[in-house]
Amino acid sequence: MKRKNMVAMVTSIALVGAVAVGGTLALLSQPSNTVTNIFTVGAGYDVDEIKLDEDTVHQEVSGANLGGYKGNGVPVEERVTGNTYSNLVAGTTLDKDPTFRIVDDGDETVSPKSWFVAQVTGLTANAGKLSVSGVELGNGWYEVAFAEGKYTYTSVTAGSQIKEDTWYIYDTAISAGGETDPLFTQLHVDAVTAGTNPANIVISGTAVEAVGDATFEASRDAVMAAVGLK
Template identity: 25%
Template sequence: MKKTKLITLLGAISLIGAIGAGSTFAYLTSTTGTVTNTFTVGNVNFDDDPLTGGLSESKVARDENSNLYVDADGTGEWTVKENKYEDLVAGEVVYKDPTVHMADDSQDAWVFAKIVNENPELTITYASDWVDVTDAYKTAQNLNNIDYKVYAKKDVISKSAHSTIFEEVTVGNNVTENTTFTDIKVSACAVQAAGFANYTDALAQVSFN
């Protein structure tokens, strides 16, 4: 009788073991949705409007009353790429306002201007928010002697914004009827603001074409 019970017990244990070995466990799991990251490259652009082309100035004309060259376009308008100043006299102050225009889709930028003025008798008065960085530019670009000035906008210029580099040019007191002038030429370069703490840091990236 005892022998039979032992066999029966062992058979039961064997059966349970077989069930355990043949079953699978259902672990608790969960999944999330997919996070998609899209990367695109921005741009730094001047306005491509054919009227301004990124750099333009106000049309000037002699005022009938003062006989001085003044802004003939009105505030906030820059419609020409060239002005002609005729019959200048010693000490005369003429209006000239080269202005940079950023595109509507441009990234924030540090903006620089190259000014070629080979006329010792024409003195430019620069806007207070533009600073002379000629020496720092030469160092950053490994240049020695250059025949132009480089100015930087002190603050970042954002999309759709404008900034006037200067508004006045003064004729020297020593001009005579035989004095001749060469053109004052202005060009600009924009460098992305991201990655550069200030305009000085961005000088090595400046390129005037």
């Protein structure tokens, strides 16, 4: 199979800032020229059509997850590129469902059917503070490893599989109007200390153009090589 070059990248950063108690956690993914937001698009892609978004959230004021955050389940058109999580409480969960999609914005260029590959960094620096605690059951993401010239693909079934500098590939090529399953669904606040900040958590994704109707099994090695895992 002809290998395709890396063609699009979207990077989002979970930024944490100090407040009186705990911190503030926000996911950002708007195109920017700053070092904290990177969005590059190659030939054949529309800069406005490759998206990374998430559900809106609200802080819970009662129940077992008091002080944590729960998703609102808004329609896709109301999903956002960033949420702010204020006054973090140790032992709670934060709903967060980063999802990649291709939209058709109605202009002359429609981005091609593509495979999505993702990475997460910042989890090691957050050890003992924040961790990924949930993934959607039956999601289409696979953890990818490469050793001795061979790729290994393991279905993502637990939040503990979302690790530092590890590659993940989605098992379905996405066309305009389609989306991936969330890479994960929840963060856990392991511990917070007033006046200190957890480190940044960075979610980055790459779109690689699909070749015809080639299957996931036939495409995945070439896709991973295209994004640099080889």
